[in-house]
Amino acid sequence: MSNTSNYFELFELNPAFNIDVATLETNFRKIQSESHPDRFVTATSTEKLQSMQLATLANEAYQTLKQPANRAKYLLEQHGITAIADTNTAMPADFLMQQMEWREAMEDAVSEKDIAVLEKLLLEMRTEAKRLSIELSHLIDEQHDYAAATASTRKLIFIDKVCADILKAIEKLED
Amino acid sequence: MALLQISEPGMSAAPHQHKLAVGIDLGTTNSLVATVRSGLSSVLADEQGHALLPSVVHYAADNTIEVGFAAQKKLNLDPHNTIVSVKRFMGRGLQDIDISQLPYHFTETSGMLQIDTRAGVKSPVEVSAEILKALKTRAEEALGGELVGAVITVPAYFDDAQRQATKDAARLAGLNVLRLLNEPTAAAVAYGLDNASEGTYVIYDLGGGTFDISILKLTRGVFEVLATNGDSALGGDDFDQRIFCWILETAKLSPRNAYDMRLLLSKAREAKEWLTEHAEANVSCMLSDGEYVNVTLTTQEFINLTATLVQKTLAPTRKAMRDAGLEISDIQGVVMVGGATRMPQIRKMVAEYFKQAPLTNLDPDKVVALGAAIQANVLAGNKSDADLLLLDVIPLSLGLETMGGLAEKVIHRNSTLPIARAQEFTTYKDGQTAMSIHVVQGERELVSDCRSLARFELRGIPPMVAGAARIRVTFTVDADGLLSVSARETSSNVEANITVKPSYGLSEDEITNMLKASFTSAEIDKKARMLAEARVEASAIIEAVKAALSADSALISVEEVQTIEAEIAKLEVIALTEDAEAIHQAVEALNHATEAFAAARMDASVKLALSGKELNTLDL
DSSP, X not given: OTTOOOHHHHTTOXXXXXXXHHHHHHHHHHHHHHHSGGGGTTSOHHHHHHHHHHHHHHHHHXXXXXXXXXXXXXXXXXXXXXXXXXXXXXXXXXXXXXXXXXXXXXXXXXXHTOHHHHHHHHHHHHHHHHHHHHHXXXXXXXXXXXXXXXXXXXXXXXXXXXXXXXXXXXXXXXX | OOOOOOOOTTSOOOTTSOOOEEEEEEOSSEEEEEEEETTEEEEXXXXXXXXXXXXXXXXXXXXXXXXXXXXXXXXXXXGGGEEEOGGGGTTOOGGGSOOTTOOOEEEEETTEEEEEETTEEEOHHHHHHHHHHHHHHHHHHHHTSOOSEEEEEEOTTOOHHHHHHHHHHHHHTTOOEEEEEEHHHHHHHHHHHHHTXXXXXXXXXXXXXXXXXXXXXXXXXXXXXXXXXXXXXXXXXXXHHHHHHHHHHHTTOOOOOHHHHHHHHHXXXXXXXXXXXXXXXXXXXXXXXXXXXXXXXXXXXXXXXXXXXXXXXXXXXXXXXXHHTOOGGGOOEEEEESGGGGSHHHHHHHHHHHTSOOBOOSOTTTHHHHHHHHHHHHHTTOOTTOOOEEEOBOSSOXXXXXXXXXXXXXXXXXXXXXXXXXXXXXXXXXXOOOEEEEEEXXXXXXXXXXXXXXXXXXXXXXXXSTTTOOEEEEEEEOTTSOEEEEEEEXXXXXXXXXXXXXXTSOOHHHXXXXXXXXXXXXXXXXXXXXXXXXXXXXXXXXXXXXXXXXXXXXXXXXXXXXXXXXXXXXXXXXXXXXXXXXXXXXXXXXHHHTHHHHHHHHHHHHHXXXXXXXXXXXXX
């Protein structure tokens, strides 16, 4: 168990995009309940080290499986596909156009100092992210079309990045 | 029908004996110590019945050190040697603090500022250690024994330097730190366990000098921090300061000496506290030159004076909500912590923002210490059915300096602890054998806008062509929120492995020297201290391994059990000698012998947990 390298096995989940988030959360808490360093404050240093390693692994695995983009990326890695590589960043033309529109809308809102517009944009991107998630569960779990899934994963990762930038912009405006 | 267990003199205590552990709230204005007795968490009061210990230290002319109320009385009489709000200086340099209104003489030494007193130059760590010593003495007298350890609380938004300084202060005070615990999380424990709550809660913690906001999800005893934010230089002190400036302006006073400044600040604080329940506060006093001050502050004026401070808590609140991905409607309750949340304008603002009345049923001054005591009781091993688990986060991102003075984030804020992240770097010149690494903490893009935590040189990289070396730098943040960094060259067989402690931490030697200095007769030297520590370490591991064997020896072979038992026997003999190094080595040998056993136990407990059975129900 503590030697497992597969995040799905760690949480006793089937390796799929569509996972039961409640099971993930429950099993995460169960593993932390047994492995967290707080349980080993009076233990030997060997036990402390192992607790630290397993608790760290559980945190890392949990974050990976909880976020749809990370989960898709991780699943594709299990199939030998690196979704984001330096040499592999091609995107379809229509998505590139969409990207530019979002970026421009964000920059306009920032120069106008319009937080409401930024928040609206954020909502729009999250809706698109949800749509991509549904698409990914079809592509990965049902059709096993990993090439198409790679393209959608890249889009999802990109959207997450823009969302993070929008949040940062809002934060800056509020400060 | 339990039989009384009496251990032989000098033998380690029976495993079920209650271990004395406390929770300490080391506050900017007041500090407290609490413990769990008969299942209930309570604050330990001093002989006069005071629960709060003012966080004030006075270095007197006769070389004595006064702490608490006695020191507070000297505040207006001897302002240069009476240190208040020392928490604001922890892990901070002179450039971080507005010293213009403070009556102290500061000097800067290796990162952290120091205060020049008549008792010599004192670091904030030493001053804080005096407060902790007073609380330790209070606890040991009340509980009738030596403490096995303490949980010390820190503001959630404290960075690595501030945390390290706090831990150093505790060590200097002779306390075994079981854990550094974030103040809002401690408050949530006290509050949550009292109310058996489930759901998502916000802890709004405005203390004397720090502001924290934490959002926690409570699920069956698990307290999961979703996001935290704050301002480690904003608190009730700032409200006093606003009133102080208002007095100077209204009474048209010229610049004042340290005595008058202290007096007026005290009067400002009294006015603030008075206004919590009254419509206006009268400030009257005689200054050192005989000038008489008599002004009246109304509630409305006070609200106007401090409106920007109240607003200042909103930006961190919004950030935390956004980081947690939550809407106002997701919040079940808002818990108010810290004396400054007694101010009506704070409660009003929080109620308006969260669209619900904040929860104030626990004493905002005590709730942090009460929660810390509950956690200390669990960590010390007194609670066998430990169903309480705290999953906390790192408040500020950690990064490395890259080309052009930019900070590249390696660990993002609000990541659950413990966490480890590795980043690979390479050389940019042929034959380059060294590399300089700069670790920073903060959210800004420029390194110069972040806090510098550590700079170190990684040497001994095998000479290679540019770009061929692979240097893997690993950041590890433990459950105390403390960082350690190690680096390794991975492309060759040569490993340059180093571990760095952030620059504000005190070295082992510095701690020993400070300890030495604090004992006038120098009765403790480094050697004696090391022997004492080695013996404590030995008895702790023997006790832990014996307990593990009696519970789970079935997990390993009879031969493995015998090997471990042989190592225990060896250590027990060596621990009686005076050789600290030999004891230490025997401890290491025992540790090594238990590796497979520890792994088997961890696997078994996790498997059991996942299968839905509780381990402790099987132990019975």
